[in-house]
Amino acid sequence: xxxxxxxxxxxxxxxxxxxxxxxxxxxxxxxxxxxxxxxxxxxxxxxxxxxxxxxxxxxxxxxxxxxxxxxxxxxxxxxxxxxxxxxxxxxxxxxxxxxxxxxxxxxxxxxxxxxxxxxxxxxxxxxxxxxxxxxxxxxxxxxxxxxxxxxxxxxxxxxxxxxxxxxxxxxxxxxxxxxxxxxxxxxxxxxxxxxxxxxxxxxxxxxxxxxxxxxxxxxxxxxxxxxxxxxxxxxxxxxxxxxxxxxxxxxxxxxxxxxxxxxxxxxxxxxxxxxxxxxxxxxxxxxxxxxxxxxxxxxxxxxxxxxxxxxxxxxxxxxxxxxxxxxxxxxxxxxxxxxxxxxxxxxxxxxxxxxxxx
Amino acid sequence: xxxxxxxxxxxxxxxxxxxxxxxxxxxxxxxxxxxxxxxxxxxxxxxxxxxxxxxxxxxxxxxxxxxxxxxxxxxxxxxxxxxxxxxxxxxxxxxxxxxxxxxxxxxxxxxxxxxxxxxxxxxxxxxxxxxxxxxxxxxxxxxxxxxxxxxxxxxxxxxxxxxxxxxxxxxxxxxxxxxxxxxxxxxxxxxxxxxxxxxxxxxxxxxxxxxxxxxxxxxxxxxxxxxxxxxxxxxxxxxxxxxxxxxxxxxxxxxxxxxxxxxxxxxxxxxxxxxxxxxxxxxxxxxxxxxxxxxxxxxxxxxxxxxxxxxxxxxx
Ligand SMILES: Nc1ncnc2c1ncn2[C@@H]1O[C@H](COP(=O)(O)OP(=O)(O)O)[C@@H](O)[C@H]1O
Ligand SMILES: [Mg+2]
Numbered sequence: 001x002x003x004x005x006x007x008x009x010x011x012x013x014x015x016x017x018x019x020x021x022x023x024x025x026x027x028x029x030x031x032x033x034x035x036x037x038x039x040x041x042x043x044x045x046x047x048x049x050x051x052x053x054x055x056x057x058x059x060x061x062x063x064x065x066x067x068x069x070x071x072x073x074x075x076x077x078x079x080x081x082x083x084x085x086x087x088x089x090x091x092x093x094x095x096x097x098x099x100x101x102x103x104x105x106x107x108x109x110x111x112x113x114x115x116x117x118x119x120x121x122x123x124x125x126x127x128x129x130x131x132x133x134x135x136x137x138x139x140x141x142x143x144x145x146x147x148x149x150x151x152x153x154x155x156x157x158x159x160x161x162x163x164x165x166x167x168x169x170x171x172x173x174x175x176x177x178x179x180x181x182x183x184x185x186x187x188x189x190x191x192x193x194x195x196x197x198x199x200x201x202x203x204x205x206x207x208x209x210x211x212x213x214x215x216x217x218x219x220x221x222x223x224x225x226x227x228x229x230x231x232x233x234x235x236x237x238x239x240x241x242x243x244x245x246x247x248x249x250x251x252x253x254x255x256x257x258x259x260x261x262x263x264x265x266x267x268x269x270x271x272x273x274x275x276x277x278x279x280x281x282x283x284x285x286x287x288x289x290x291x292x293x294x295x296x297x298x299x300x301x302x303x304x305x306x307x308x309x310x311x312x313x314x315x316x317x318x319x320x321x322x323x324x325x326x327x328x329x330x331x332x333x334x335x336x337x338x339x340x341x342x343x344x345x346x347x348x349x350x351x352x353x354x355x356x357x358x
Numbered sequence: 359x360x361x362x363x364x365x366x367x368x369x370x371x372x373x374x375x376x377x378x379x380x381x382x383x384x385x386x387x388x389x390x391x392x393x394x395x396x397x398x399x400x401x402x403x404x405x406x407x408x409x410x411x412x413x414x415x416x417x418x419x420x421x422x423x424x425x426x427x428x429x430x431x432x433x434x435x436x437x438x439x440x441x442x443x444x445x446x447x448x449x450x451x452x453x454x455x456x457x458x459x460x461x462x463x464x465x466x467x468x469x470x471x472x473x474x475x476x477x478x479x480x481x482x483x484x485x486x487x488x489x490x491x492x493x494x495x496x497x498x499x500x501x502x503x504x505x506x507x508x509x510x511x512x513x514x515x516x517x518x519x520x521x522x523x524x525x526x527x528x529x530x531x532x533x534x535x536x537x538x539x540x541x542x543x544x545x546x547x548x549x550x551x552x553x554x555x556x557x558x559x560x561x562x563x564x565x566x567x568x569x570x571x572x573x574x575x576x577x578x579x580x581x582x583x584x585x586x587x588x589x590x591x592x593x594x595x596x597x598x599x600x601x602x603x604x605x606x607x608x609x610x611x612x613x614x615x616x617x618x619x620x621x622x623x624x625x626x627x628x629x630x631x632x633x634x635x636x637x638x639x640x641x642x643x644x645x646x647x648x649x650x651x652x653x654x655x656x657x658x659x660x661x662x663x664x665x666x667x668x669x670x671x672x673x674x
């Protein structure tokens with residue numbers, strides 16, 4: 001177990017800077033998820049922490065020790081790879097015990113540690129098989145077992161569930177959460193799937209183009225996205241973003257209007273952050289939209305997904321702007337229908353012309 | 359007409375899908391024969407027939423010039439001679455020594471080169487190395503043999519180099535030396551085959567999942583462990599192919615030896631391939647030559663089949 005600190009960590013491949021100065025504090029025992037679109041540098045950041053790549057500049061501390069020049073094997077980290085990376089010619093037992101074998105741990109002790117890991121992951125019957133004889137989910141277990149058995153300070157996971165089917169992914173997600181509770185160790189988990197991030201994380205780090213967009217607890221990110229990118233990335237379906245303009249600010253109230261927006265009166269944020277004439281973007285979560293006979297938004301539906309417990313309705317506003325709403329499961333709505341939607345003023349989010357939350 | 363009626367009448371008795379399946383199976387078999395047939399005929403004409411004739415000749419005493427009807431049946435005496443004659447046994451032994459030279463240095467160096475350029479695989483360095491090492495492969499063996507015999511000459515670059523670094527006393531006419539001629543020839547073969555082995559091993563190592571090396575690093579592996587636990591197991595097939603090819607090359611070698619030493623001094627570098635040629639065309643002992651050829655073939659199979667067998671078993 002250890003905490004972890006990143007100070008202005010940068011990584012360039014040749015001329016292209018891939019990680020552009022990341023500062024991050026990870027507490028002992030925390031489950032941190034790096035999330036972001038493909039190619040944003042999540043894996044690179046994880047590999048920098050593991051020591052599989054050298055940082056170009058900055059500092060990485062694990063458990064209070066500067067590890068910039070420490071070999072991967074001496075960093076006290078274990079990693080679970082997306083491709084599992086099991087040694088194909090070794091049995092599961094040998095795969096899991098390989099690290100201990102290299103560390104010259106006596107055989108009896110090694111067997112015991114492997115057995116313990118196998119018990120935690122319920123894979124005792126698999127111990128004498130080769131990786132080729134395992135299913136994807138079982139391989140995943142072995143890869144995790146190999147990490148557990150080394151009793152690392154920090155666990156690193158690089159998209160460990162992305163090769164599994166949806167049902168298995170959900171099971172493994174729950175198991176990983178359980179594992180974290182059981183082992184109580186620091187875990188860093190990389191995914192492009194915001195659902196995994198929301199469900200697993202104590203703390204989410206949203207990355208885009210090698211820069212941290214926001215760090216926070218899942219609900220914090222959901223409720224108060226720091227910018228348009230986070231707003232669009234966290235939450236499914238995506239937050240609706242409608243351009244508008246401030247027409248007046250009057251004490252505690254701001255009046256907005258826009259092509260898609262009829263006159264809207266919202267509580268003005270603290271401080272004088274809004275002024276009449278400001279260009280803004282209004283963010284509305286699909287789940288916050290409700291059918292209201294006199295609601296301000298007029299949606300012409302053209303897509304209907306009935307999921308049972310809820311109904312996802314998508315369509316366009318009179319100007320053509322797209323809007324998605326999530327209504328009640330049995331909501332009597334039809335395709336090609338015009339419905340009126342409204343929302344609690346407090347659930348609306350405002351972003352300035354630069355995309356930052358107001 | 360009756361035939362058709364019979365078939366219809368009999369149909370309800372037999373399971374319904376059966377006739378169709380049989381007809382399809384028959385058609386499939388006919389297609390297979392049609393596709394394999396021509397290749398099989400060529401194979402038979404150029405492999406099986408000559409092999410059978412060699413076996414037949416090996417049982418005769420024949421000078422290869424007169425009509426074969428004039429040859430005398432000799433039974434297994436040719437084989438007994440091959441397996442008891444000291445010179446012929448030494449020649450077979452030479453082939454095995456040569457096999458060690460042809461096989462071990464190329465595979466060991468190939469593995470070293472492949473491991474070394476694994477990380478630079480995509481780079482220009484890797485491509486350049488591969489090209490340079492592969493060059494000997496495209497040079498005709500005869501040309502390679504001639505070039506090397508110049509280099510091994512009393513005034514050749516090998517001796518010049520030894521003199522240059524102060525090892526004057528080591529200089530000699532390498533290919534005429536009773537002790538060093540065979541190793542010298544072996545090095546020529548190793549040089550030729552190094553490219554092929556490196557090529558195979560470099561390509562093979564590129565196919566090993568890179569994250570295995572990273573996983574091993576995190577598991578505490580040092581480079582030697584990575585080599586032993588990731589590279590070697592991952593290259594088992596390629597190493598098997600290299601060993602198979604180099605052993606066959608060594609045991610059946612002819613051209614390099616013929617050009618470099620013509621089998622001398624004495625019979626120090628004579629290999630079965632050379633001896634077969636000599637027995638058949640110079641000494642007119644076609645029967646004995648054929649027997650040696652058959653023995654050589656059996657030796658090649660005895661070396662190569664276990665390797666192939668081991669590789670096949672591993673895949674299951
Ligand atoms: N070895 C490398 N050389 C050059 N560019 C790289 C290398 N590894 C990653 N990159 C680049 O760095 C960026 C981030 O990659 P990565 O961390 O794998 O993204 P993610 O895991 O978020 O999908 C990508 O644009 C990728 O092309
Ligand atoms: Mg990645």
